Amino acid sequence: MLVITRQGLSTDAQAYVDEQAGLRHQTIWELENEILGLTDYVRSLTGLFHQDGLSDYYIPGRARLARYESDHRTLSETDTLLFEAVTTWIDGEDYQPIAILGGYGAGKSSFIKRLVANQAERALSDPYARRPILIGLGEYARYSSLEGLLGGKFTHDFPVDGFNVHHFLELSDKGRLLVALDGFDEMKHAMTWGDFRAQIASLNRLTHGKAKVVLSGRPSAFTSTEEHVHVLRGLKRYQEGYRRLGAWAASRLADSRPQA
Structure with missing residues (x-):
């Protein structure tokens, strides 16, 4: 027993x-x-925030929450501290993904490193805490499926003995992981619109059940409002309006900016 x-x-x-x-x-x-077999991987993430002296010059980011109704966007009137807002979301029961948008130099990747490193430290000391997974989407263009991406990451980039994609997705669905997808614009620039749309649909499998996913990138990846709402809201233009794309996850959006 x-x-x-x-x-x-x-x-x-x-x-x-x-x-x-x-x-x-x-x-x-x-x-x-x-x-x-994720313990060693999670432990390796704890040092991300201190690599290359990042923690010494890091400026806490602020953001405005963006809400969407069809293709109409409404920004909150005041900024919020991004790290505090996202960590509160991690510990809550809201499973809607978060997309963090910001231009070049807004600190998106630095924020993701801080978030992931902090969550790794929590996970190593608290069995209740989600285990963080960091995926750089610039590498996703090399793979044709989510299985290929995860398999490549945990058999080549950071080998995990006996890694099983099915078990990974099952733990994610049950609320045991926090998946950070950084740089969707880097993935987009290496693909056609059709390929990018297909890859986003594949990544959407990470948002099922009690999964929590943070997506970051530059809004310049989208060449039109239709592309923007298609990828981040799961809505497709249909005649005079929009219709939802099945189980496509609709992200809560935040426009990121460094704190002055």
Whole structure:
């Protein structure tokens, strides 16, 4: 019999388990790591914010929440601290993806590194916390599917023994992961509109169930309002209006800007 706990057993309880031939214990983190093997990967993310001195010159970003009704966008009147807003969303029960848009030099990738590093530290100390996954979408053009992207990342970029895409998506659906997709504009520039649309549809599989996904990039990736709402809102122009594209995820949007 396998006993699973979130925080581990007391000393006496663990001693009892050790004495029983048919009984063993694991924490939920140990079980998930045994299934997927992400502990070393998560640990490697904790240093992202300090690489190349980023933490020394980082300026906290602010953003305005953008809400959409069809193709009409309404920005909030006041800025909000982006890091605080996103970490609150991570811990809440709102599973709508977040898209962070900003021009060159707005600090999107720096923000993603800070967010992922912070979440990695939380995950290593708290079995309740989501495990962060960072995917640079500039590399996605090399792959024809989500399976190829994840397989390449965890068998080549950061090898994980026995990595299984099905188990990864299952843990994501159950709310155990935070997936950060950085640089969708870099992916777009290497593709035709049709290919880009297909790849976004594939990435949309990461948004099912209790998954949480943060997407970042430059709005210049879109050449028209129709492309913008198609990719980030899951809406397609149809005659005089728009219609939703099945289960396509509609992102909550934030326009990012460095804090002065």
